[in-house]
Amino acid sequence: xxxxxxxxxxxxxxxxxxxxxxxxxxxxxxxxxxxxxxxxxxxxxxxxxxxxxxxxxxxxxxxxxxxxxxxxxxxxxxxxxxxxxxxxxxxxxxxxxxxxxxxxxxxxxxxxxxxxxxxxxxxxxxxxxxxxxxxxxxxxxxxxxxxxxxxxxxxxxxxxxxxxxxxxxxxxxxxxxxxxxxxxxxxxxxxxxxxxxxxxxxxxxxxxxxxxxxxxxxxxxxxxxxxxxxxxxxxxxxxxxxxxxxxxxxxxxxxxxxxxxxxxxxxxxxxxxxxxxxxxxxxxxxxxxxxxxxxxxxxxxxxxxxxxxxxxxxxxxxxxxxxxxxxxxxxxxxxxxxxxxxxxxxxxxxxxxxxxxxxxxxxxxxxxxxxxxxxxxxxxxxxxxxxxxxxxxxxxxxxxxxxxxxxxxxxx
DNA sequence: CGAGATTCATGTGAAGTATACCTTTAGGCTTAA
DNA sequence: AAGCCTAAAGGTATACTTCACATGAATCTCGTA
Numbered sequence: 001x002x003x004x005x006x007x008x009x010x011x012x013x014x015x016x017x018x019x020x021x022x023x024x025x026x027x028x029x030x031x032x033x034x035x036x037x038x039x040x041x042x043x044x045x046x047x048x049x050x051x052x053x054x055x056x057x058x059x060x061x062x063x064x065x066x067x068x069x070x071x072x073x074x075x076x077x078x079x080x081x082x083x084x085x086x087x088x089x090x091x092x093x094x095x096x097x098x099x100x101x102x103x104x105x106x107x108x109x110x111x112x113x114x115x116x117x118x119x120x121x122x123x124x125x126x127x128x129x130x131x132x133x134x135x136x137x138x139x140x141x142x143x144x145x146x147x148x149x150x151x152x153x154x155x156x157x158x159x160x161x162x163x164x165x166x167x168x169x170x171x172x173x174x175x176x177x178x179x180x181x182x183x184x185x186x187x188x189x190x191x192x193x194x195x196x197x198x199x200x201x202x203x204x205x206x207x208x209x210x211x212x213x214x215x216x217x218x219x220x221x222x223x224x225x226x227x228x229x230x231x232x233x234x235x236x237x238x239x240x241x242x243x244x245x246x247x248x249x250x251x252x253x254x255x256x257x258x259x260x261x262x263x264x265x266x267x268x269x270x271x272x273x274x275x276x277x278x279x280x281x282x283x284x285x286x287x288x289x290x291x292x293x294x295x296x297x298x299x300x301x302x303x304x305x306x307x308x309x310x311x312x313x314x315x316x317x318x319x320x321x322x323x324x325x326x327x328x329x330x331x332x333x334x335x336x337x338x339x340x341x342x343x344x345x346x347x348x349x350x351x352x353x354x355x356x357x358x359x360x361x362x363x364x365x366x367x368x369x370x371x372x373x374x375x376x377x378x379x380x381x382x383x384x385x386x387x388x389x390x391x392x393x394x395x396x397x398x399x400x401x402x403x404x405x406x407x408x409x410x411x412x
Numbered sequence: 413c414g415a416g417a418t419t420c421a422t423g424t425g426a427a428g429t430a431t432a433c434c435t436t437t438a439g440g441c442t443t444a445a
Numbered sequence: 446a447a448g449c450c451t452a453a454a455g456g457t458a459t460a461c462t463t464c465a466c467a468t469g470a471a472t473c474t475c476g477t478a
Contacts, residue, residue: 117458134458135434313460337422357462362423378423382471385421 025241026279026286032239033272035265038083043234044227045077048218052085055216056193059100059155060092064189067179067213071196072220075263078195079161081220086159099154103127107166110309114166116174120145123158142177146184153187164198168370172209179212222262228254232267240275246287249274253291270294300398306371307402308409313356317364319406320344321374322399325392334389337362351412365390373402 031037042049056065070078086102093100103126107113113122120141121131127148131141149156158178160166167175181190194213196202202210202217223231232250249271257267271286273294278286307318320343324335341358348355356364365388369376376388392399406412 115458132434134432135456137434137457140457356460358422359424359463360461363461366423378468380469380471381421382469383419383473384471385419386468386470387422 026244026275026284027239028241029239030272030275032235033268033275035268038080038087039235042077042080042084043230044223045081045220048077048081048220049085051218052081053088056085056089056157059089059157059191060096060098062098062153062155064155064182065157065191066215067191068193068216068218069196069202069214070193070218070220071199071201073199073222073261073263074197075257075261075265075267076220076222077264078220082159082161082193082195086157099152100157101127101154102157102159104159104161106161108162115170116177117141119160119166119174124148142181146181149188149190150185151187154189156188156190157193158190159193159195161195162197163194164196164201167201167205172205175209175213176206179209223258223264224262225254225258228257228262228264228267231264232271235268236271239272240286244275244278244284244286246285248288249286249291252288256291256295266298269298273297300401303373303394303398304401304405307373308405312353312410313360314364314367315406315410316347316353317344317361318368318373319403319410319412320347321365321368321390322392322403322406325399326403334391336387336389337365338387340365340390351410362388 032039052068052070055068058065070082072078083104086104090100090102103123105113105119105122105126107119111118113119117136117138118133120138121133124131124141124145127145129144129148131144163175175192175194178190178192192213202214205213229250232254236245236250253267253270253274256270257263260266270291271294274286274290277290277293277297278284307315310318317340320340321335324339324343328335337358341361344361345355347353365374365376368374373392373394375391375393377390378386379389380386394402
């Protein structure tokens with residue numbers, strides 16, 4: 001989002017920008033605020049850490065640990081704790097010369113690990129072998145996987161993050177297969193750690209899968225404002241230079257995040273983005289205004305990135321929704337699937353893009369609903385049929401931003 | 413007037429198709445003995 | 446004869462289409478009070 005400047009002094013300007021970046025940095029170590037950073041200590045999660053640790057500990061004696069199911073809202077430190085314990089355990093295992101591997105898979109990543117096949121493929125890739133992204137029968141991947149693992153006596157702990165996402169998409173059969181994998185193994189043993197953001201996730205599982213997956217369960221409660229403040233303080237101290245963080249900034253961040261069900265990731269993002277904004281403005285103090293600015297930025301950026309990476313047909317569909325939404329904005333009336341499809345078809349005709357069926361568009365709309373970009377609800381309008389009632393609950397400026405992004409990316 | 417039938421517009425599931433990609437296999441060509 | 450390359454054959458996953466049936470409340474119909 002760098003503003004375009006005149007071409008005349010381009011070089012000078014760039015120089016200036018770079019120079020001020022070097023001179024003006026307010027960060028001591030920005031990595032610390034990044035979400036994938038694993039700190040040396042994880043405050044307020046000691047309990048969970050020791051629980052997880054005691055559950056996976058048997059692996060150090062080459063015994064199969066119980067399957068574990070972890071759940072809690074976003075930003076409650078689930079992934080962080082798992083990574084932490086994983087690192088410690090792997091270190092210990094290599095000290096003791098024990099064969100232990102713990103592949104970590106995030107099942108949410110679209111086009112990477114959102115089908116049974118792709119999860120397996122990813123898993124095999126993590127183990128250092130390559131498989132084609134299409135063309136092979138799924139059970140052949142299972143065989144290959146088993147072959148790799150069963151080559152020696154070892155413990156394999158598969159970590160499936162955001163597992164609820166995968167199950168919603170493709171059903172729970174693959175979990176069943178995974179849990180039964182042990183009976184095919186002779187030397188190695190597998191156990192599974194599932195992580196879910198959805199607290200009710202276990203209820204929708206097949207009872208067989210459910211009982212074997214959740215031999216152990218750990219709930220991660222949300223952080224409260226005090227704990228968030230503590231976490232932020234510790235990280236801010238490491239991340240920023242002295243006297244950068246203004247009065248009350250930490251408090252405000254943690255208050256915001258506490259309101260959003262204690263999401264620590266959010267609080268950290270807030271602080272980091274605020275820092276980046278300050279830096280860009282060449283100031284050297286983070287004050288409360290910047291937190292507000294950062295809050296807006298985060299919300300829009302997340303959505304914009306998600307949209308930018310969608311396939312073309314998804315983008316056209318969304319564009320149709322937005323165009324219709326703009327027409328109806330004043331009246332605040334919802335949009336229906338049929339309207340969208342008509343608009344979409346016209347758009348395709350005009351731009352000579354191949355046109356999908358309504359059946360497919362219906363699914364695409366449902367996917368956008370899952371993504372949270374739009375708000376779709378199936379309603380029956382009695383005599384006038386049944387349809388999805390679609391609304392967009394995003395701030396106007398963001399809708400406009402999405403609109404231009406789509407026009408841009410579709411070359412319209 | 414109210415219970416039950418009808419209706420509409422589309423949701424939704426299942427099965428089929430097109431595409432892109434994979435492995436296997438057989439034939440043909442090259443090569444080295 | 447052995448080795449290597451290539452192309453065809455046979456197979457799969459995925460995205461999409463086609464077909465067919467399911468939904469569910471507003472509206473209609475018609476018997477009854």
